[in-house]
Amino acid sequence: MKSILVTGCSSGIGHAVAHGLKQHGWRVFASARKAEDVARLAGEGLESLILDLDDSASIRAAVAEVLARGGGRLDALFNNGGFGQVGAVEDLTRAALREQFETNLFGWVELTNLVIPAMRARGHGRIVMNSSVLGYAAFPYRGAYNAVKFAVEGLSDTLRMELRGSGIEVSLVEPGPIVSRFRDNCLPHFEKHIAWRASVHRGSYEGQLARLKNPGPVAPFTLGPEAVLAKVIHALESPRPRARYPITVPSVAFAWLKRLLPTRLLDRALLRASGGGKR
Numbered sequence: 001m002k003s004i005l006v007t008g009c010s011s012g013i014g015h016a017v018a019h020g021l022k023q024h025g026w027r028v029f030a031s032a033r034k035a036e037d038v039a040r041l042a043g044e045g046l047e048s049l050i051l052d053l054d055d056s057a058s059i060r061a062a063v064a065e066v067l068a069r070g071g072g073r074l075d076a077l078f079n080n081g082g083f084g085q086v087g088a089v090e091d092l093t094r095a096a097l098r099e100q101f102e103t104n105l106f107g108w109v110e111l112t113n114l115v116i117p118a119m120r121a122r123g124h125g126r127i128v129m130n131s132s133v134l135g136y137a138a139f140p141y142r143g144a145y146n147a148v149k150f151a152v153e154g155l156s157d158t159l160r161m162e163l164r165g166s167g168i169e170v171s172l173v174e175p176g177p178i179v180s181r182f183r184d185n186c187l188p189h190f191e192k193h194i195a196w197r198a199s200v201h202r203g204s205y206e207g208q209l210a211r212l213k214n215p216g217p218v219a220p221f222t223l224g225p226e227a228v229l230a231k232v233i234h235a236l237e238s239p240r241p242r243a244r245y246p247i248t249v250p251s252v253a254f255a256w257l258k259r260l261l262p263t264r265l266l267d268r269a270l271l272r273a274s275g276g277g278k279r
């Protein structure tokens, strides 16, 4: 039975992927950062453990525990846990950017680098990074999140080349809108870091806040997290995993538009897709 460590399993994509992979015959180490979520996951029949991406000691302890439970072996890692910092670039503080990068990049890299030696020792491994359509198409008011997902994309491309010949494959899944707790979880970070009432962007923020607090119908083309699961399974099990898996219609469309359109025209398409910055 092959084994995988998944981060951010308390909700959304991580939760669905952990359960889906278990049903698919994988031994899943489902991690979450809060003790109550770890207990809940165990109650759901998953092998669960604590892993907080903001805390190096927690990451080290989790890797040690997974390797001990697996007899030194770990076949795969799904880097997934994270959040989105919403806010115009000119309203982003250094602290806001730091927190975005601490969780969504630095934690991922630290964790990845701790599991690679066990994979190298066996000459086999799969690393799947949960990027986003916003990892290659920039949206207004998502500068921090765009920056960190673009960074995940660049880092993953470098890592894939550096691991050539090691038996370890690196893939990016690139979801568009997926049903999860992502929007709810954006709100506290926005409220903590963005002085929106005093901002020149206040009008746009009011629209965005209304949407975040009362989402109404889901955005067009939204899929359930099982759409991500299907691509993660391909990345883990195919003899030739792809470097990138765009998921959802907007992800595929913007991957093509990015290749085809000059930047100014792409800006227009993206501004339009963002409802002129209101979404």
Ligand SMILES: NC(=O)c1ccc[n+]([C@@H]2O[C@H](COP(=O)([O-])OP(=O)(O)OC[C@H]3O[C@@H](n4cnc5c(N)ncnc54)[C@H](OP(=O)(O)O)[C@@H]3O)[C@@H](O)[C@H]2O)c1
Pocket: 007, 008, 009, 010, 011, 012, 013, 014, 032, 033, 034, 051, 052, 053, 054, 080, 081, 082, 083, 084, 103, 130, 131, 132, 133, 174, 175, 176, 177, 178, 179, 180, 181, 182, 183, 185
């Ligand atoms: N939903 C989408 O439309 C979408 C699209 C593209 C990419 N993504 C990516 O998908 C991934 C999962 O998001 P989701 O949509 O499933 O949203 P979600 O339901 O909010 O799940 C996010 C998960 O990440 C965890 N997390 C946050 N900070 C963490 C930390 N410091 N250490 C460990 N775990 C942490 C959360 O745990 P807590 O419950 O403890 O906060 C939660 O389990 C993210 O990387 C996101 O960028 C989502």
